[in-house]
Amino acid sequence: MIDNGNGLSMHILEAGFDIPDRPCIVLLHGFPELAYSWRKIMLPLAEAGFHVVAPDQRGYGRTTGAATAFDADLNDFTFPNLVRDVLGLVSALGYRRVASVIGHDFGSPVAAWCALIRPDVFASVVMMSAPFAGPPALAFNTAHDDASLARIDITSSIFSDAVAALAALDPPRKHYQWYYSGPSANDDMRHAPQGLGAFLRAYYHVKSADWTGNHPHPLASVSADQLALLPAYYVMNADATMPQTVAESMPSAKEIAACAWLTEQDLDVYATEFERTGFQGGLNWYRCGTDARYTAALRLWSERTIDIPSCFIAGTSDWGVYQRPGDFDAMRMLACTNYRATHLIEGAGHWVQQEQPRTVANRILRFLRQDAPVF
Structure with a gap:
C-alpha cells in the first residue's frame, strides 16, 4: 500500500521493481476492472526493462481512503483529482519522470489528462479502447455571433x-x-x-x-x-x-x-x-462525466493539446472506439499533436490487453522503443 499524498492508500501490483533505476510505466485500469486487469502484460513489459506499476484507482479494489457512497463529494472523482492520484503515486515511488502512462477504458482519459496537464512528468501516453478528443471547448466569439462549442463533448x-x-x-x-x-x-x-x-x-x-x-x-x-x-x-x-x-x-x-x-x-x-x-x-x-458542472471546470484547459508522443490501441471488435461520434478522429487530428500510431488488434474486443496480451505488449514496446524512444 502506497500513501499517494492525496488521501489514498493505493494498492498496487508491480513488476520489474527488483532492479533499480529502471524507467517506470504506469498502467491505469477502467470499469469494472482492477489493477489485476493488467496481469498478462506486466511481466513482458518488465522483462523488456521497465518498472511496471498498476494501481487500483480511486474507488476500486483494495485502494482505501476514497468516499465511495452515492452522496460522496464528486469533486474527488474529477479528472484533475484523478491526475493528482497518479502524480502522487509516482512521486511516492521516487520518480520525477515516467516513461509512459497507459490507460484502458475509463483509465484512458485519465492517462490522457495526465499527459495534457503534466507533460513534464509523463513522457508518453498510450490510450486504449476509449479515444480522447481533448478538453471541452469554450464557446467562441459569442459576443458577436451565436457561436456553438467547437467540439461536441458529452454534456454539450x-x-x-x-x-x-x-x-x-x-x-x-x-x-x-x-x-x-x-x-x-x-x-x-x-x-x-x-x-x-x-x-x-x-x-x-x-x-x-x-x-x-x-x-x-x-x-x-x-x-x-x-x-x-x-x-x-x-x-x-x-x-x-x-x-x-x-x-x-x-x-x-x-x-x-x-x-x-x-x-x-x-x-x-x-x-x-x-x-x-x-x-x-x-x-x-461516470457521474462527473454526465454532470455539466464538472465538465465545465475542464474548460480551464480548452484548446490545450497533448504534445508528448501518443498512440491508441483497441480491439477490432470494440465498439468503444466509436461510441462517441467524432472522438476517434478528433484524437488523432486535433487533441494529440505528436500522434504516432493506431493499433486495432484482431481477435480482441473491449478487454484488449486481456484478450490479446502478447500483441498488446508488443505494440506498447514498439511504441516505446521505435515510435517514442524517450528513455
Missing part, C-alpha cells in the same frame, strides 16, 4: 439532446452512462438476480471478441437514431437494468470453458472484490 446540448431523444424511440432507449450515473445502478449490479459472478461473466463476454454481435463502425452523426445503432450494453432498453441487458448474451458452458483470456479463477478475483466493495466508487466517475 447536442449530445445531451440526442441522449434525451433516445426515450422517444420505439422501443424507448437510454444511454448507459446516464444509467450508471443514477442511484440504482450499484445495487442493480451488486445484487444482480443471476448472481454477481454470472453478471460479470456476461458483461465481459458481450463486450469481447467472443460475442459475435460486435461489428463496430463509425456513427454518421450525434443523433438518437445513430446512437441507437450501438449495442444494448451502450444504449439500453429504457426499462432494463445492466444485469438484465447482458443476461440475454450469457455465454454457454462450452463458451465459458473455452474462454482462455478470462478463466473462472480470473473471474472470481473480480467478483470477490466487487462483492466486497460494490461498484459505486467507479460509478462516481
Whole structure:
C-alpha cells in the first residue's frame, strides 16, 4: 500500500521493481476492472526493462481512503483529482519522470489528462479502447455571433439532446452512462438476480471478441437514431437494468470453458472484490462525466493539446472506439499533436490487453522503443 499524498492508500501490483533505476510505466485500469486487469502484460513489459506499476484507482479494489457512497463529494472523482492520484503515486515511488502512462477504458482519459496537464512528468501516453478528443471547448466569439462549442463533448446540448431523444424511440432507449450515473445502478449490479459472478461473466463476454454481435463502425452523426445503432450494453432498453441487458448474451458452458483470456479463477478475483466493495466508487466517475458542472471546470484547459508522443490501441471488435461520434478522429487530428500510431488488434474486443496480451505488449514496446524512444 502506497500513501499517494492525496488521501489514498493505493494498492498496487508491480513488476520489474527488483532492479533499480529502471524507467517506470504506469498502467491505469477502467470499469469494472482492477489493477489485476493488467496481469498478462506486466511481466513482458518488465522483462523488456521497465518498472511496471498498476494501481487500483480511486474507488476500486483494495485502494482505501476514497468516499465511495452515492452522496460522496464528486469533486474527488474529477479528472484533475484523478491526475493528482497518479502524480502522487509516482512521486511516492521516487520518480520525477515516467516513461509512459497507459490507460484502458475509463483509465484512458485519465492517462490522457495526465499527459495534457503534466507533460513534464509523463513522457508518453498510450490510450486504449476509449479515444480522447481533448478538453471541452469554450464557446467562441459569442459576443458577436451565436457561436456553438467547437467540439461536441458529452454534456454539450447536442449530445445531451440526442441522449434525451433516445426515450422517444420505439422501443424507448437510454444511454448507459446516464444509467450508471443514477442511484440504482450499484445495487442493480451488486445484487444482480443471476448472481454477481454470472453478471460479470456476461458483461465481459458481450463486450469481447467472443460475442459475435460486435461489428463496430463509425456513427454518421450525434443523433438518437445513430446512437441507437450501438449495442444494448451502450444504449439500453429504457426499462432494463445492466444485469438484465447482458443476461440475454450469457455465454454457454462450452463458451465459458473455452474462454482462455478470462478463466473462472480470473473471474472470481473480480467478483470477490466487487462483492466486497460494490461498484459505486467507479460509478462516481461516470457521474462527473454526465454532470455539466464538472465538465465545465475542464474548460480551464480548452484548446490545450497533448504534445508528448501518443498512440491508441483497441480491439477490432470494440465498439468503444466509436461510441462517441467524432472522438476517434478528433484524437488523432486535433487533441494529440505528436500522434504516432493506431493499433486495432484482431481477435480482441473491449478487454484488449486481456484478450490479446502478447500483441498488446508488443505494440506498447514498439511504441516505446521505435515510435517514442524517450528513455
